[in-house]
Amino acid sequence: MIYESEDPLELPVLDVCEALDSSALSSLGAACREWGFFQIINHGISKDLFTKIYSLSNSFFSLPSESKLKLGPSSPLKTYTPLFIASPFFESLRVSGPDFAASAKNSTDALGHHDNDNDNDFSEIMQEYGTRVTELSKTILRLILMTLGKELDSKYYESEFQQCHGYMRINNYSSPRSSEEEEAEGLGMHTDMSCVTIVYQDEIGGLQVRSREGRWMSIAPREGTLVVNVGDMLQAWSNDRLRSSEHRVVLGRRKGGGSRFSLAYFWCFEDHKVVLAPDDVVGEHDARMYKPFVCSDYLTFRENTERGKFDKVGFTVKDFAALPQNNIT
Numbered sequence: 001m002i003y004e005s006e007d008p009l010e011l012p013v014l015d016v017c018e019a020l021d022s023s024a025l026s027s028l029g030a031a032c033r034e035w036g037f038f039q040i041i042n043h044g045i046s047k048d049l050f051t052k053i054y055s056l057s058n059s060f061f062s063l064p065s066e067s068k069l070k071l072g073p074s075s076p077l078k079t080y081t082p083l084f085i086a087s088p089f090f091e092s093l094r095v096s097g098p099d100f101a102a103s104a105k106n107s108t109d110a111l112g113h114h115d116n117d118n119d120n121d122f123s124e125i126m127q128e129y130g131t132r133v134t135e136l137s138k139t140i141l142r143l144i145l146m147t148l149g150k151e152l153d154s155k156y157y158e159s160e161f162q163q164c165h166g167y168m169r170i171n172n173y174s175s176p177r178s179s180e181e182e183e184a185e186g187l188g189m190h191t192d193m194s195c196v197t198i199v200y201q202d203e204i205g206g207l208q209v210r211s212r213e214g215r216w217m218s219i220a221p222r223e224g225t226l227v228v229n230v231g232d233m234l235q236a237w238s239n240d241r242l243r244s245s246e247h248r249v250v251l252g253r254r255k256g257g258g259s260r261f262s263l264a265y266f267w268c269f270e271d272h273k274v275v276l277a278p279d280d281v282v283g284e285h286d287a288r289m290y291k292p293f294v295c296s297d298y299l300t301f302r303e304n305t306e307r308g309k310f311d312k313v314g315f316t317v318k319d320f321a322a323l324p325q326n327n328i329t
């Protein structure tokens with residue numbers, strides 16, 4: 001039973017509307033070091049907004065595959081990842097910022113089956129969600145920077161993270177059928193390439209994070225709560241003081257039958273950014289873990305590596321840019 005996980009992991013729940021006191025800040029710091037995952041509430045994104053995205057996305061995922069493939073890997077847009085690429089159960093649609101409405105419209109236009117009302121609603125709702133989750137990413141990044149040291153947020157937020165950009169992946173996981181296994185990987189083990197990722201998962205569950213010792217822990221869905229995780233770019237920028245953990249999605253046949261829905265927002269450094277941990281983030285006594293690298297070179301490395309393809313791990317930022325003496329995983 002390789003998919004079995006330990007008891008659900010208790011991750012700190014951060015109220016993003018409140019100023020963090022020192023104990024909240026220290027539990028956030030501990031979670032980012034140890035797991036690279038935590039949860040947030042009071043994020044200002046209503047259940048109603050998720051419900052609308054869910055229903056509009058469902059109309060897209062219910063289309064015949066010939067239609068969806070108009071946005072697939074061999075199309076000019078490449079916003080749709082069909083089933084059987086990441087896994088037999090996973091398909092997704094990408095909507096990119098900062099003009100989320102235009103990106104969503106490009107996709108619906110390319111489908112060419114004009115349902116104007118639905119298409120406009122989809123663009124509007126993606127713009128609203130994208131704008132909110134982008135603001136949220138900025139707030140969260142500042143909080144994470146605060147855990148690295150006094151005043152590091154004001155020192156580095158503007159200078160290092162000002163050009164960050166984001167994109168969304170709307171994920172649809174179909175359930176393994178009775179002729180198939182009881183449980184299956186919906187999305188294989190991977191690390192995210194972002195600075196931070198913000199995930200909404202529906203009530204079905206299945207998201208798991210891997211401990212340093214290799215144990216899989218479940219992150220149970222909680223109403224009103226979003227999951228945040230640190231990605232590879234921030235792990236490298238923080239010289240490993242923040243952890244980009246391996247995670248995956250496991251689908252259980254008995255866990256409700258229908259498909260699982262999630263929305264992942266990836267907040268990333270700009271492509272041409274050179275990632276290099278500042279001296280005061282590395283600290284006087286610690287060794288530098290990574291050589292400087294250009295973001296887009298890392299993205300290309302991941303895309304072009306068979307094992308790293310479509311976020312299936314194997315290769316992470318350590319394989320790409322760790323200095324030789326530190327290249328031990």
Ligand SMILES: O=C(O)CCC(=O)C(=O)O
Pocket residue numbers: 169171187192199200201207247248249261262263264311
């Ligand atoms: O579906 C989920 O809960 C997580 C998805 C994920 O890890 C990703 O899209 O990178």
Ligand SMILES: [Fe+2]
Pocket residue numbers: 190191192197247
């Ligand atoms: Fe992920």
